[in-house]
Amino acid sequence: MKGRKDIAWKGVRKQRIDQWGHIKPIENDFLLNPLLLDIRGSGIERKEYYMADEIKKRKTPLLDELEEGPWPSFVTDLKKMAEKKPKANDLLGQLELSYKEKKGHWKHGGLVGVAGYGGGVIGRYSDSSELFPNVKAFHTCRVNQTSGWFYTTEALRELCDIWDKHGSGLTNVHGSTGDFVFLGADTDALEPCFSDLTKAGWDLGGSGSDMRTPSCCNGPARCEFACYDTLDMTYDITMTYQDELHRPAFVYKWKFKMAGCPNDCVASIARSDLAVIGTWRDNIRIDQSAVKEYLDKGLNITSDVIMKCPKQCISLDRNELRINNEDCVKCMHCLNVMPKALRPGKDKGATILIGGKAPIMEGALLSSVLVPFMKIEKPYTEFKDLIERIWEFWDEHGVSRERIGECIQRVGMGNFVEAIGLEPLPEMVSSPRDNPYIFYEEYLEEGEEEEE
Amino acid sequence: MKGRKDIAWKGVRKQRIDQWGHIKPIENDFLLNPLLLDIRGSGIERKEYYMADEIKKRKTPLLDELEEGPWPSFVTDLKKMAEKKPKANDLLGQLELSYKEKKGHWKHGGLVGVAGYGGGVIGRYSDSSELFPNVKAFHTCRVNQTSGWFYTTEALRELCDIWDKHGSGLTNVHGSTGDFVFLGADTDALEPCFSDLTKAGWDLGGSGSDMRTPSCCNGPARCEFACYDTLDMTYDITMTYQDELHRPAFVYKWKFKMAGCPNDCVASIARSDLAVIGTWRDNIRIDQSAVKEYLDKGLNITSDVIMKCPKQCISLDRNELRINNEDCVKCMHCLNVMPKALRPGKDKGATILIGGKAPIMEGALLSSVLVPFMKIEKPYTEFKDLIERIWEFWDEHGVSRERIGECIQRVGMGNFVEAIGLEPLPEMVSSPRDNPYIFYEEYLEEGEEEEE
Amino acid sequence: MTTQALERKTDMGPPHYERFLHPIIKENYGKWRYHETLKPGVLVHVSETGARIYTVRAGSPRLVSVDFIRMICDLADKYCDGYLRFTSRNNIEFLLADKENIEPLIKGLNLKGLPVGGTNNAISNIVHTQGWVHCHSAATDASGLVKSMMDELYDYFTTMKLPHKLRIAVACCLNMCGAVHCSDIAILGIHRRPPKIDHNALKNVCEVPTTVSSCPTAAIRPATVEGIQSVEVDEDKCMYCGNCFTVCPAMPLADSLNDGVSIWVGGKVSNARTEPMFTKLAIPYLPNNPPRWPEVTSAVKNIVEVYAKHARRYERVGEWINRIGWPRFFKQAGLEFTKYHIDDFKHAGTTYKRSTQLTQ
Amino acid sequence: MTTQALERKTDMGPPHYERFLHPIIKENYGKWRYHETLKPGVLVHVSETGARIYTVRAGSPRLVSVDFIRMICDLADKYCDGYLRFTSRNNIEFLLADKENIEPLIKGLNLKGLPVGGTNNAISNIVHTQGWVHCHSAATDASGLVKSMMDELYDYFTTMKLPHKLRIAVACCLNMCGAVHCSDIAILGIHRRPPKIDHNALKNVCEVPTTVSSCPTAAIRPATVEGIQSVEVDEDKCMYCGNCFTVCPAMPLADSLNDGVSIWVGGKVSNARTEPMFTKLAIPYLPNNPPRWPEVTSAVKNIVEVYAKHARRYERVGEWINRIGWPRFFKQAGLEFTKYHIDDFKHAGTTYKRSTQLTQ
Numbered sequence A, B: 001m002k003g004r005k006d007i008a009w010k011g012v013r014k015q016r017i018d019q020w021g022h023i024k025p026i027e028n029d030f031l032l033n034p035l036l037l038d039i040r041g042s043g044i045e046r047k048e049y050y051m052a053d054e055i056k057k058r059k060t061p062l063l064d065e066l067e068e069g070p071w072p073s074f075v076t077d078l079k080k081m082a083e084k085k086p087k088a089n090d091l092l093g094q095l096e097l098s099y100k101e102k103k104g105h106w107k108h109g110g111l112v113g114v115a116g117y118g119g120g121v122i123g124r125y126s127d128s129s130e131l132f133p134n135v136k137a138f139h140t141c142r143v144n145q146t147s148g149w150f151y152t153t154e155a156l157r158e159l160c161d162i163w164d165k166h167g168s169g170l171t172n173v174h175g176s177t178g179d180f181v182f183l184g185a186d187t188d189a190l191e192p193c194f195s196d197l198t199k200a201g202w203d204l205g206g207s208g209s210d211m212r213t214p215s216c217c218n219g220p221a222r223c224e225f226a227c228y229d230t231l232d233m234t235y236d237i238t239m240t241y242q243d244e245l246h247r248p249a250f251v252y253k254w255k256f257k258m259a260g261c262p263n264d265c266v267a268s269i270a271r272s273d274l275a276v277i278g279t280w281r282d283n284i285r286i287d288q289s290a291v292k293e294y295l296d297k298g299l300n301i302t303s304d305v306i307m308k309c310p311k312q313c314i315s316l317d318r319n320e321l322r323i324n325n326e327d328c329v330k331c332m333h334c335l336n337v338m339p340k341a342l343r344p345g346k347d348k349g350a351t352i353l354i355g356g357k358a359p360i361m362e363g364a365l366l367s368s369v370l371v372p373f374m375k376i377e378k379p380y381t382e383f384k385d386l387i388e389r390i391w392e393f394w395d396e397h398g399v400s401r402e403r404i405g406e407c408i409q410r411v412g413m414g415n416f417v418e419a420i421g422l423e424p425l426p427e428m429v430s431s432p433r434d435n436p437y438i439f440y441e442e443y444l445e446e447g448e449e450e451e452e
Numbered sequence C, D: 001m002t003t004q005a006l007e008r009k010t011d012m013g014p015p016h017y018e019r020f021l022h023p024i025i026k027e028n029y030g031k032w033r034y035h036e037t038l039k040p041g042v043l044v045h046v047s048e049t050g051a052r053i054y055t056v057r058a059g060s061p062r063l064v065s066v067d068f069i070r071m072i073c074d075l076a077d078k079y080c081d082g083y084l085r086f087t088s089r090n091n092i093e094f095l096l097a098d099k100e101n102i103e104p105l106i107k108g109l110n111l112k113g114l115p116v117g118g119t120n121n122a123i124s125n126i127v128h129t130q131g132w133v134h135c136h137s138a139a140t141d142a143s144g145l146v147k148s149m150m151d152e153l154y155d156y157f158t159t160m161k162l163p164h165k166l167r168i169a170v171a172c173c174l175n176m177c178g179a180v181h182c183s184d185i186a187i188l189g190i191h192r193r194p195p196k197i198d199h200n201a202l203k204n205v206c207e208v209p210t211t212v213s214s215c216p217t218a219a220i221r222p223a224t225v226e227g228i229q230s231v232e233v234d235e236d237k238c239m240y241c242g243n244c245f246t247v248c249p250a251m252p253l254a255d256s257l258n259d260g261v262s263i264w265v266g267g268k269v270s271n272a273r274t275e276p277m278f279t280k281l282a283i284p285y286l287p288n289n290p291p292r293w294p295e296v297t298s299a300v301k302n303i304v305e306v307y308a309k310h311a312r313r314y315e316r317v318g319e320w321i322n323r324i325g326w327p328r329f330f331k332q333a334g335l336e337f338t339k340y341h342i343d344d345f346k347h348a349g350t351t352y353k354r355s356t357q358l359t360q
């Protein structure tokens, strides 16, 4: 990408075009405009809601119904906290109002944070603070979780103590992106809370147009299928890109998720811009005696394994299991059913996929194959080089609020892979194009020689 | 549709939006503008091509090479005709020039025809008439073929005689849409040729923005799989819509193709705007003794039939073939392999599919299910009613040069089926929507009652 | 690790995970050989060395207080040498060295009202989002919906009697923070009324061009309203995505009367057997009926039960539906098929049935 | 049937097909029970009544003279009681009542240079279009390409040794009159140079707004060129579709140096086993090399042979490729994969590989 600033491909849409054919100006960078962001926090004064008697007294008849039933009740927990914490108490009140009115009572956004960080805090203000003054401000701190969400009770208690001191005492363990979320802080409490966190060795995660907190499955820590060290890679990437995590500088958010194998227990293919999914490229290792064990225990290998193999490449020949590894697509099914008998090969690594996201604005995307197989080894140089080339590209060609998956579709996957220095590969597509609208990049002028 | 002129659905794109997000004005009706069409014929004077000696003498060294090889040579045939017909001779010359220069030598379009008809003739003028004066004009007449392309030698000779008299003597048997194509007439010859044709009982087919000549597979005439009378329906539809066939009045072309069963031997699903594909909805009829015959003759029913059934709904139980008809999707494979043993059920009819076309401008489309099952019986009233409702819709909502398949995608299949008075059915989709961008058509105002 | 100012530490990142690994895990890191499910919610992983680590998985509401966390810490201290983790679906996993501690731990958990399960052919915890508890965008609540549904589906969490894993997710608006786009069953909060514009506020807090261009369907036009430079919304073009509200606070969509929930089915993310799939629309609208959303819970339960009854072993919801076809799914689940089910978005045409392969 | 003027008959439509049906066909119309393929190109259809009609299928170049037609009529008179038909792929089908006539007819056909075959697991006749013979849009010739290819593939027409039917089509420009979008193998004429604008002509024969709006990629802009109100083309945005030329004759795309042929594979239209499929790009460009297009014929033959070698019985080309995956197809066929193969059109994203299911 360096020195290629001026490349222009054929056929690249210069505007962003959405699903309805509406053309978006490419200089639409409102969300990078700090001025604009600032005023979002100020919100709009909403008209007052009537204040019902039972709410004044924190009677919560509607929420109370959620204390029934076998599943653990967040209401019960909330109520206990409400006895101790005014913020929790007012949250309870406001939530009851929402249940009554079938409507939320939070103002729009709010730009707050800790000094020097652009991410990690989500500002939140009540639109009914006259009723619920203690949730007038009710920000969240996204505390960067540990790789694989492993904790000691000591560490958890430490986090609890900090949050007990500075906030509502309410948390999400964990947020959808993976953070340990402190739910409900005053603006004033943010810096002291952050200070206590860092003292104890914790830091904030991401929010806004930055790299978000990477997360991973428990991988080699507790899973036999892990094809690379998801925990270490996640830690390493998180540490390497602290600046990208904390100081929003991208055109939009960027999420990494690391899954140890194609089972994808962190839903990386659907929920991250860059998914690293472990796989292997040699033969599945078979332990025939364990096959026999499964058979003896009554497993119906034919119906439960052989018939379910998407490539029909397994057979059972007098209790010997055979796999035609050339046809196998490493889907994991046979290994999942017989983990004791089958193991990934020894030549392990990962498939790198790009572009997953939720639907706003152009429809949801699943990540797609960028590198069919990459060896994943410390210090992850090949991976980081690739990521940096991608970020450079995105920085140059991305439009504000355009995730990388959308950017690639706009620019064309072919142009994208070329620009970041990869070869186009048939593994990148489920099938080649079926339309004849090809942007051939060269043509001959009269007098020129015929091409070879 | 009558009396519904003012319906406006939610979410319908008021403009036509192409694949690149380019917004097309909806009043873009240039091809309906006869003035514009007229001047197309006048073409542009192209610069003269040098006239090689060998061409003057009708030496055709390049084309001659196409006389080699086992497949019958159109060149040999053309040359024979060239000896008799100056038009064929000049065609040969111009084609040799094209082979030499790797370029065609026909001018653009040309609006010619027979009186009262807007379709059936394609005008064509040479851009090198100084070299090849006899192909200065070289129009085609599209003669409406017979249903299923059945002929007697008498009829064929009749057509040959007419064409020998009026044109180049060259034909396409048949054109891609199905017509018997007379290739190469002078403008003057068109009316006399037409007159002789009609006298002999023949008529022209379609071209331009009209209904095109319908065509069909040989169906019940020579095929055991036919689920309805493709020949009769094609004839009936052709006769009923003579006006639509001959006087372009649509926003663009419209093609019907009738296939007797899901094998679709006329490629109707890919090549017609409206495909009628025979099918059935009761059980496949099995003749177990014929099953046994196939087995005896060595057919491997397990590998060739059972394993290939897409729904895995066939089994063989002590030489008895069983079909789980509830799961069967009428794909035809098992019947194709064992026609003597298996027959479609008795409750026959057709699936009606809509919208197939080539790629210009929004990418190729395959037709999609509009009516999962319709009884197809003379006089085809239900079918014709449906077609007329569709045409009315297309007339009202279609944009110039927008095939019905594109129109439906723009307007939305849901709105389309509603407008033509059909129920939305899950059979119309391969799957329901996966994006949440739903145009809910109603909402409640405050004070209104909650919906049921 | 960089330090920005003298008195403040920044960019130190999370603590290193090794600090938190159970000694058995540390020793057998990357050496796990296989696992077995001993009973619902209880796994054992066996190492090449023969070492074993036991896991007990307990459900959690995710929205929990520090006291709740301290309570589970007490249990982990007692039975797990102080080691525990959370899963990608917000369950709590207790990691045990000693098999003998499994039953006492489970008893302890049950005493505190926490269910054990979620493994294998079970419904695991519901991935969900903020809802009315914390988000400005919410069209429904998340925690309450989840509680209501898990109460109904409890039995499927604590047993393993389904044909295969069943994964449910909730998102309270179209932003889909719960990533409901690829779940076996998804519940999605929806608005159904175009934004009500606060023109006075708009002129102060939003830029007109930005607001206009935020709309995917070009429903927003600049307009002068009662002398104020503002915008107007062509209601025919609005599909309630909320993107304008994200960009301009003066265009709220939340509406007590019209907000509600839609139900989606058949997504998955694993690559096992079939490739990952998106969820597809099953029910376009059910009302918000807090505190227990009875329409939603019974609709979800119905789908689970139809799946449980008809799917084959190892078939995820989407795989089952693909085998039987959508027409039969709608019939078996007793759901109405409407025009809303027919895609009219970007790739709409690719979802039309372009074949005669139909069951009758 | 209406009559427009006194002296002219119009709108009478084609003659009724019944006139042209062989008596055996008329009697057994709709009563056919089954068929058998007696040998390549020869079918027998057996009726419920036991009656039989024999079919001999012969290849035709489609572009034929009246004398050619008369020649086949002679044969049909001699052996078929004067009854014959043409197929949807432009083959000639002779309909015989008498089995004894089959061999003499075949001999007669062969004498005239016409091959018999095209049934079952064969390559049938190539559906094709006008090419340089008659069309203004052509980027290549059709008849010559077909002749060159069928010479090479002759053996596959007269035998039935392929895994299954193989259907080839040719279209000489992107309009695709040969409907190549759903063939096992398709050959498509392509331009590769933006239109050269004849500004003088344009002002007379085209409307500027119409021309501008004809372009799918918005590559055409109004422009004043040497004082003439005309248009200009942004070459970076042109993908040579030819739609502007269809609308405006002053924008020809044909270009001796750059026109050529692209090769596509894996489409089908039947609903047998798998749903209909589009063809996909295999080779983005091969030069126009008349009279025999050696690059094209050998590329096509290579694909046929790789298919013949690797596909399983009853697998069409697309079904075979779907089973082995595109990466292996490219490897086995020795084809280069380029950025042109990656879709960048409307539904491009739906063709990306959104799964880890890969062979290595």
Ligand code: SRM
Pocket (backbone or CB within 6 Å): A109, A122, A124, A140, A142, A172, A174, A175, A176, A177, A178, A179, A180, A181, A205, A206, A213, A255, A270, A271, A272, A356, A357, A358, A359, A360, A361, A403, C128, C129, C130, C134, C135, C136, C137, C175, C176, C177, C178, C179, C246
């Ligand atoms: C807290 C959290 C939900 C939760 O309850 O766990 C969350 C909450 C919000 N998300 Fe999210 N998202 C959260 C994970 C996700 C995920 C899931 C994931 O990361 O795996 C997604 C889907 C995956 C993806 O990124 O596409 C997600 C997709 C969105 C989107 C849509 C993005 C898109 O491109 O389609 C938005 C809208 C936006 O960015 O403007 C959004 C916006 C928001 C905002 C900031 C609301 C807004 O309009 O600005 C929410 C703040 C709520 C609040 O009051 O705290 N959030 N958001 C999750 C982050 C916690 C954490 O750090 O761990």
Ligand code: SRM
Pocket (backbone or CB within 6 Å): B122, B124, B140, B142, B172, B174, B175, B176, B177, B178, B179, B180, B181, B205, B206, B213, B255, B270, B271, B272, B356, B357, B358, B359, B360, B361, B403, D128, D129, D130, D134, D135, D136, D137, D175, D176, D177, D178, D179, D246
């Ligand atoms: C003669 C024929 C090709 C042949 O050699 O057989 C033909 C020839 C032309 N077609 Fe075609 N089309 C012919 C069948 C088709 C088919 C196949 C079919 O009908 O099964 C298709 C694809 C199916 C479809 O309709 O989509 C077809 C799709 C087109 C298109 C693209 C339409 C689209 O929506 O994508 C055009 C362009 C246009 O309409 O502007 C076109 C335009 C043309 C024009 C009129 C050229 C033009 O730019 O205006 C050609 C005149 C050639 C000439 O000089 O005679 N022709 N055209 C076929 C008609 C003969 C007949 O009546 O039997």
Ligand code: SRM
Pocket (backbone or CB within 6 Å): A148, A216, A217, A218, A219, A222, A223, A224, A225, A263, A264, A265, A266, A267, A336, A337, A339, C035, C043, C086, C087, C088, C089, C090, C091, C118, C119, C120, C121, C124, C125, C127, C165, C167, C182, C183, C184, C267, C268, C269, C270, C271, C272, C316
């Ligand atoms: C603990 C956890 C990873 C983590 O780091 O947190 C995990 C752990 C295991 N997963 Fe998973 N999966 C976990 C979330 C997931 C997810 C993500 C999600 O649900 O959002 C998926 C993708 C689901 C999807 O496709 O929508 C997932 C798809 C699988 C599969 C593939 C299932 C399938 O056939 O589609 C397997 C294999 C199996 O179950 O046979 C699997 C298997 C396993 C095994 C057996 C792996 C092993 O050998 O240790 C683990 C115990 C499974 C169990 O629960 O029965 N895991 N697993 C996650 C537990 C979540 C929970 O609390 O329930």
Ligand code: SRM
Pocket (backbone or CB within 6 Å): B148, B216, B217, B218, B219, B222, B223, B224, B225, B263, B264, B265, B266, B267, B336, B337, B339, D035, D043, D086, D087, D088, D089, D090, D091, D118, D119, D120, D121, D124, D125, D127, D165, D167, D182, D183, D184, D267, D268, D269, D270, D271, D272, D316
């Ligand atoms: C004569 C013809 C219909 C007509 O009215 O003209 C015809 C006639 C028959 N077709 Fe066909 N098909 C004819 C064009 C087609 C087409 C259209 C095309 O090629 O453009 C198709 C769709 C091809 C595609 O999918 O791309 C077609 C797909 C089939 C199939 C399905 C093959 C498959 O498995 O995909 C069968 C069944 C089979 O072959 O087992 C079939 C079977 C048959 C049978 C056996 C039906 C019968 O019982 O009589 C007929 C003799 C077949 C043979 O050639 O071996 N016919 N058949 C057409 C002959 C064309 C030719 O000259 O070769």
Ligand code: SF4
Pocket (backbone or CB within 6 Å): A217, A218, A219, A220, A223, A224, A225, A226, A227, A259, A260, A261, A262, A263, A264, A265, A266
């Ligand atoms: S993704 Fe694979 S390696 Fe990671 S926890 Fe799941 S099964 Fe184990």
Ligand code: SF4
Pocket (backbone or CB within 6 Å): A308, A309, A310, A311, A312, A313, A314, A323, A327, A328, A329, A330, A331, A332, A333, A334, A335, C273
């Ligand atoms: S991993 Fe999947 S594709 Fe490979 S052999 Fe096992 S079941 Fe088959």
Ligand code: SF4
Pocket (backbone or CB within 6 Å): B217, B218, B219, B220, B223, B224, B225, B226, B227, B259, B260, B261, B262, B263, B264, B265, B266
């Ligand atoms: S489409 Fe069906 S009915 Fe018609 S010829 Fe082909 S196989 Fe026979």
Ligand code: SF4
Pocket (backbone or CB within 6 Å): B308, B309, B310, B311, B312, B313, B314, B323, B327, B328, B329, B330, B331, B332, B333, B334, B335, D273
């Ligand atoms: S018609 Fe097709 S789906 Fe039905 S039983 Fe036969 S092979 Fe199976």
Ligand code: SF4
Pocket (backbone or CB within 6 Å): C129, C130, C131, C135, C136, C137, C138, C139, C171, C172, C173, C174, C175, C176, C177, C178
């Ligand atoms: S899904 Fe919507 S409402 Fe729920 S947390 Fe995310 S942005 Fe907020």
Ligand code: SF4
Pocket (backbone or CB within 6 Å): C194, C195, C214, C215, C216, C217, C218, C219, C220, C233, C237, C238, C239, C240, C241, C242, C243, C244, C245, C253
């Ligand atoms: S909700 Fe979405 S569709 Fe409606 S006006 Fe706002 S941005 Fe446009």
Ligand code: SF4
Pocket (backbone or CB within 6 Å): D129, D130, D131, D135, D136, D137, D138, D139, D171, D172, D173, D174, D175, D176, D177, D178
């Ligand atoms: S494919 Fe193109 S060049 Fe060939 S006949 Fe059709 S319009 Fe003419």
Ligand code: SF4
Pocket (backbone or CB within 6 Å): D194, D195, D214, D215, D216, D217, D218, D219, D220, D233, D237, D238, D239, D240, D241, D242, D243, D244, D245, D253
């Ligand atoms: S050939 Fe097609 S893309 Fe190129 S200028 Fe003409 S219409 Fe536009």
